[in-house]
Amino acid sequence: MIGRIRPYLERSFEPLIATLLLGGVGVSAALLVLGLALFLVTGRSGYGEVATVAVLTGPSAASQYPHSIGSILRGVAELRSFAIVELGIVVLVATPVLRVAASVFLFLAEEDRVFVAVTVAVLVLLLSSIFLLH
Amino acid sequence: MADPLQIAGFLAVIFAASFGAGIVGSLAGLGGGVFLVPLLTVGFGLDIHYAIGASIVSVIATSSGAAAAYVRDRITNLRIGMFLELATTTGAITGALVATFVQPRTLFLIFGAVLALSAVPLIRQIGEELPAGVRDDVWASRLRLAGTYPDAVHRRNVPYQVTRVPLGLGMMWIAGLISGLLGIGSGVFKVLAMDVGMRLPMKVSTTTSNFMIGVTAAASAGIYFGRGDVLPVVAAPVALGVLAGAGVGTRLLVRMRNNTLRQLFVPILLLISAEMILRGFGVRL
Numbered sequence: 152m153i154g155r156i157r158p159y160l161e162r163s164f165e166p167l168i169a170t171l172l173l174g175g176v177g178v179s180a181a182l183l184v185l186g187l188a189l190f191l192v193t194g195r196s197g198y199g200e201v202a203t204v205a206v207l208t209g210p211s212a213a214s215q216y217p218h219s220i221g222s223i224l225r226g227v228a229e230l231r232s233f234a235i236v237e238l239g240i241v242v243l244v245a246t247p248v249l250r251v252a253a254s255v256f257l258f259l260a261e262e263d264r265v266f267v268a269v270t271v272a273v274l275v276l277l278l279s280s281i282f283l284l285h
Numbered sequence: 286m287a288d289p290l291q292i293a294g295f296l297a298v299i300f301a302a303s304f305g306a307g308i309v310g311s312l313a314g315l316g317g318g319v320f321l322v323p324l325l326t327v328g329f330g331l332d333i334h335y336a337i338g339a340s341i342v343s344v345i346a347t348s349s350g351a352a353a354a355y356v357r358d359r360i361t362n363l364r365i366g367m368f369l370e371l372a373t374t375t376g377a378i379t380g381a382l383v384a385t386f387v388q389p390r391t392l393f394l395i396f397g398a399v400l401a402l403s404a405v406p407l408i409r410q411i412g413e414e415l416p417a418g419v420r421d422d423v424w425a426s427r428l429r430l431a432g433t434y435p436d437a438v439h440r441r442n443v444p445y446q447v448t449r450v451p452l453g454l455g456m457m458w459i460a461g462l463i464s465g466l467l468g469i470g471s472g473v474f475k476v477l478a479m480d481v482g483m484r485l486p487m488k489v490s491t492t493t494s495n496f497m498i499g500v501t502a503a504a505s506a507g508i509y510f511g512r513g514d515v516l517p518v519v520a521a522p523v524a525l526g527v528l529a530g531a532g533v534g535t536r537l538l539v540r541m542r543n544n545t546l547r548q549l550f551v552p553i554l555l556l557i558s559a560e561m562i563l564r565g566f567g568v569r570l
Contacts, residue, residue, distance in 0.1 A: 169357035172349045183521045204295045208331055213513030236517040244506045246349045247499035269368055276374035281507040
């Protein structure tokens with residue numbers, strides 16, 4: 152009986168998840184294109200002197216760019232090209248996390264208690280591995 | 286002095302390679318790191334940490350880019366994906382916790398060998414377009430995991446049931462563990478768990494794996510990002526190339542037979558297994 156109802160319930164569920172994923176990917180890609188274009192046009196990363204690929208990918212490259220949300224946002228406000236690129240990466244990484252969070256609410260709307268518990272547990276595990284383990 | 290031509294060339298080559306990785310990854314249900322990591326380390330002389338950082342970005346881009354299309358087309362089984370994410374996230378955390386106590390080289394050898402051996406049941410299944418005689422186990426019926434996906438090749442909706450859910454959970458835990466410990470190969474284990482373990486149709490296995498790998502990778506992305514392993518000049522063309530490739534791959538998969546997809550998957554699995562065994566012997570590609 153439930154098996155027959157399920158496809159109708161999911162009719163509203165799946166487009167929402169698909170739209171969320173597409174939105175995250177779209178915003179991320181737009182930021183990456185914008186940041187790269189700004190970088191190529193101005194020739195400036197916004198962080199230190201850019202010489203060659205060797206400098207951009209060398210052993211000290213990592214320490215030059217911002218890695219915290221605050222410093223990335225400041226860099227974006229100052230129109231530093233690599234800060235815009237990094238914001239694009241942050242949006243990309245956040246997309247699957249948002250998808251799990253959104254699923255919690257979708258299962259709540261379906262009153263599917265088992266899957267509300269499953270998705271909440273996944274969200275807690277995911278957030279703890281992102282924020283606690285390093 | 287900046288050299289815009291050299292930098293533009295570098296971006297273009299990485300974009301093109303990532304485009305290819307995105308096509309294959311979105312078809313096979315994995316992130317494409319197996320192709321990108323050797324290109325970046327051997328081809329461009331990049332440090333392995335930067336290459337793995339780029340690989341994580343490629344996994345997340347393939348996952349979200351491809352899953353957007355597969356979920357919309359109702360090929361992905363959302364309930365199976367979300368339920369099994371319990372096991373992959375637990376595995377990933379276990380991996381991160383025990384990482385300091387274990388020898389990665391031994392693990393590369395063990396899991397490389399396991400992968401090579403798992404080619405056997407996979408090859409035996411070649412010729413089987415849709416799994417026959419699979420009945421829901423207790424877990425699958427309780428959790429309502431069975432589903433239906435539209436198959437453009439067969440021109441009908443294909444219903445399927447789900448078996449051996451505990452085995453699937455166990456294999457997913459290992460997939461998470463591997464991704465937490467080794468950083469590569471988690472997509473291929475997910476496909477195996479669903480195809481060989483739970484006996485789902487191949488398309489449902491690879492697309493549901495695609496859906497899941499983004500979450501597994503996001504669990505460790507914070508660590509790589511915070512360490513500075515994600516270089517903007519590498520990650521941006523990787524992400525854009527992979528997204529474009531996934532756009533093509535998702536259109537291809539719909540028109541493919543399950544059996545063709547499995548035949549494509551076997552050599553990729555053997556390639557990943559070879560790369561893991563090589564790393565176990567200390568050869569860093």
